[in-house]
Amino acid sequence: MRFAISIPNFGAYAEPSRAVDLAVTAESAGWDGFFLWDHIVIADGVPVADPWVVLGAIAQATSTITIGPMVAALPRHRPWVVARQSVSLDRLSGGRMILGVGIGTPPAEEFGTFGDPEDARVRADMLDEGLEIIQGVWSGNPFAFSGKHYSIKETTFGPTPLNRIPIWVAAVLPAKRPLRRAARFDGAFPLKSDFSELSVEEVMATCSYIEAHRGSDGQFDFMIGGPPQTEEGYATLEQAGVTWYLTGPYEGDDPDETLDWVASGPGAYTR
Numbered sequence: 001m002r003f004a005i006s007i008p009n010f011g012a013y014a015e016p017s018r019a020v021d022l023a024v025t026a027e028s029a030g031w032d033g034f035f036l037w038d039h040i041v042i043a044d045g046v047p048v049a050d051p052w053v054v055l056g057a058i059a060q061a062t063s064t065i066t067i068g069p070m071v072a073a074l075p076r077h078r079p080w081v082v083a084r085q086s087v088s089l090d091r092l093s094g095g096r097m098i099l100g101v102g103i104g105t106p107p108a109e110e111f112g113t114f115g116d117p118e119d120a121r122v123r124a125d126m127l128d129e130g131l132e133i134i135q136g137v138w139s140g141n142p143f144a145f146s147g148k149h150y151s152i153k154e155t156t157f158g159p160t161p162l163n164r165i166p167i168w169v170a171a172v173l174p175a176k177r178p179l180r181r182a183a184r185f186d187g188a189f190p191l192k193s194d195f196s197e198l199s200v201e202e203v204m205a206t207c208s209y210i211e212a213h214r215g216s217d218g219q220f221d222f223m224i225g226g227p228p229q230t231e232e233g234y235a236t237l238e239q240a241g242v243t244w245y246l247t248g249p250y251e252g253d254d255p256d257e258t259l260d261w262v263a264s265g266p267g268a269y270t271r
Helices: 016-029 051-061 079-092 120-138 177-183 200-212 231-240 255-263
Strands: 002-007 033-036 066-069 099-102 143-146 151-155 167-173 187-192 221-225 244-247
Touching (some): 002 016, 016 051, 016 255, 033 051, 033 244, 051 066, 051 079, 079 120, 120 143, 120 177, 167 200, 177 187, 177 200
Parallel strands (some): 002 033, 221 244
16 A cells, blocks of 8 residues: 655645645655645635646655646646646656646635636536547547537547556545446546445445446556545455555644645655
8 A cells, every 4th residue: 555645735834835845755764655635715715726737836845756637627727738737747856746626616716716617527528528538639639529618620649648547536436437437448536425435345335336437447546535444444444445545644734734644755655
């Protein structure tokens, strides 16, 4: 199992230099991944940083840690722009990029504020079309697309990713459509609607459902998030199918407190 830090891109963590310092510290302390949330509006007046700009700075300041948005609200972005941004980060980081995607939340603030669709089904359809577009333009071959939400005249993108950029898909349980979507790609990040912890039984059931819908035997990652576990707890989750364990600032932590426990490394992340 690998261990990753995930921090919000807003509030006390909106200052870009703080995120870069945390990423550098995480890499030095032996964490395997460092991911940023992707939000544009949380509440009126709350400071927010652009995750793509910050990830570019992190890519330059680090050399080994896996990075990426976790997760990008793809229906809020132009998918061809995300394709460009992802390849730039992939090449800038030397192939350490993972693209996490989802339909985005909260819909009223993140979408409705700007006149974008709030309906979950519409955003899910946009996500599916966006993923098809991203894969198409990443290929480096002539690509055209005509869908309900997006259209592209034939064009050829370059450069291509250094290697195939893994795509991980977020899924809010108990919905099954996002799990089937995740099964088509490289990883899943299941969450519960109330953001409570997944039980081992829920992890096993989700892994089994995805496995039943997988079309290949290639590498597939399964990430969950939560507070510290015992070493036995981590072993049980790994046996159930978890390959990445994600954590972030504790409730009430300020950035300095977060920096301190990140510096202690994943080996100390037990209860």
